[in-house]
Amino acid sequence: MTNQQLSENYHRGKEVKVSVTDLTKKYDDLLVLNDISFNIYKGEFLCIVGPTGCGKTTFLNCLSRFIPTTRGDILVDGQPADPTHHDMAFVFQEVSTIPWLSVEDNIRFGLKVKRRPPDEVERRTEQMLELVGLKKFRSYFPRQLSASMEQRVVIARNFALNPDILLMDEPYGQLDLKLRYYLEDELIRIWQEIGCTVLFITHNIEEAVYLAQRVLVLGQKPATIKEEIIVDLPRPRNFADPAFVKIRDHVTDAIRWW
Ligand SMILES: Nc1ncnc2c1ncn2[C@@H]1O[C@H](COP(=O)(O)OP(=O)(O)OP(=O)(O)O)[C@@H](O)[C@H]1O
Ligand SMILES: [Mg+2]
Known part of the structure; x- marks a missing residue:
């Protein structure tokens, strides 16, 4: 199956949980997010990878309404995203x-x-x-x-x-490798058990391919979505599996941050 067919099959018949339309964010003159549009499906595990400073945390802060957006809409179940109303939990990059x-x-x-x-x-x-x-x-x-x-x-x-929606911003960056692997597996287990929608942000490509059903690759600031990669691998996944390595290398190629 080509990537195009894989992608078409993936999107078919899915129920939208979060919809992001034309999201743009400027801090004064600094354009950080430029016209970003995508959906997160109900029960989906979506990873966003992007270089440091491209606007990943800014995106989550817009979603959580900690900061206002410059333009565009973020809807949850068809309503403007509102953490006091929607059942969302956040794990921030900075420990809180x-x-x-x-x-x-x-x-x-x-x-x-x-x-x-x-x-x-x-x-x-x-x-x-x-x-x-x-x-x-x-x-x-x-x-x-x-x-x-x-x-x-x-x-x-x-x-x-x-929670219904779990938002995680590089949550495991501080942890040692063994604990990270353990908590990644636990996260998958919990996600499968409670069926929540997970948005997981990371700049670790291997982590994204290990966890996600779908990976969105962001480019340098001002960030736009450069590519979408469907990860159709069975679980538990294996870092050494040639199919895993192939997708990991594909994401790495899509990125070329340097
Ligand atoms: N409150 C703010 N005021 C002005 N500029 C900001 C503010 N917050 C972030 N920025 C700028 O916006 C850009 C994106 O920052 P952001 O923290 O969203 O990046 P990031 O992708 O999460 O990076 P990292 O991978 O390092 O966590 C950076 O250039 C940053 O300097
Ligand atoms: Mg960040």
Whole structure:
């Protein structure tokens, strides 16, 4: 099958969860995102890869409404994106724990904000402490943790919510390789289990091909979508599989950031 046919088959009959139309973002005179349009499908695992400084975090900030867009629309289920209304969870590039709460209270925090019943709060918190391997550190405060442990707290806080849309901005950049692989597999497991829609941003090509059903490649700023690559590989994926290497090399070629 050609890439074109693969792509056509992929898009056929899918339900749109997030639609981005003509999204443009300027910071004063600096044009960062230039007329970006794409859809994210319901239950899809989409990765966006792009060079440093091309506007990936800016895009997520537009989606989360932390910053205003210059032009264009972002709709979730056909309505303007609104994190207070839509069920979205964010794992930011910069670690965002709450300094005055312990590890376990940081994980409970999101569940409490969402007013989940107390027994669910406790059950989910225990599951997440186990998942990210922080049981022994449950009563520590963020300042007593390493950067990677702190990022694990943020990941646990977000996974705990079983969100409808999970937005992750280079979440594993701080972690060592072994932990990264482990959490990538966990992310896939959770995604398959709860069927959420995941948008995962990274500049790590291998990570994108390992995780995604579809990869969008952004170019240098002002960012536009240069290419879309469908990753039709079975899971669990294997970095050494020739089919994996072929797609990885294709993405690398599409990029040519240098
Ligand atoms: N608040 C801001 N005001 C002005 N310029 C900004 C602001 N935030 C980001 N920029 C600029 O916009 C461009 C894109 O930044 P952004 O953080 O979105 O990139 P990125 O793709 O996430 O990069 P990285 O891979 O390093 O995280 C950069 O040139 C940056 O300097
Ligand atoms: Mg960024």
